[in-house]
Amino acid sequence: RKLDTNNRLKVIRSSFEDAPLPNMAYDAVVSATAYHWVQPPARLEKPAAILKPHGKLAIIDTNQVASPVDQGFFERVHPICKKYGRA
Numbered sequence: 001r002k003l004d005t006n007n008r009l010k011v012i013r014s015s016f017e018d019a020p021l022p023n024m025a026y027d028a029v030v031s032a033t034a035y036h037w038v039q040p041p042a043r044l045e046k047p048a049a050i051l052k053p054h055g056k057l058a059i060i061d062t063n064q065v066a067s068p069v070d071q072g073f074f075e076r077v078h079p080i081c082k083k084y085g086r087a
Helices: 040-050 072-085
Strands: 026-033 051-060
Touching: 026 040, 040 051
Parallel strands: 026 051
Antiparallel strands: none
């Protein structure tokens, strides 16, 4: 709502795989800690189609590790991560 008057911003409610994005239209595709949810065929094919020549695919990922300062968080979420292939 705050950006409603910004005619350069377009919000698309869709999965990345199904989003109707024009080919060769973007300088970059950026994903922060979510690219593992994109289905494998679309992980490279979709960015290759929608990026301009020399466009960039930036994937930001994190690794949770056990640490005394996490107060047991790692041990509690590790079974969930393992169940979904993220361990």
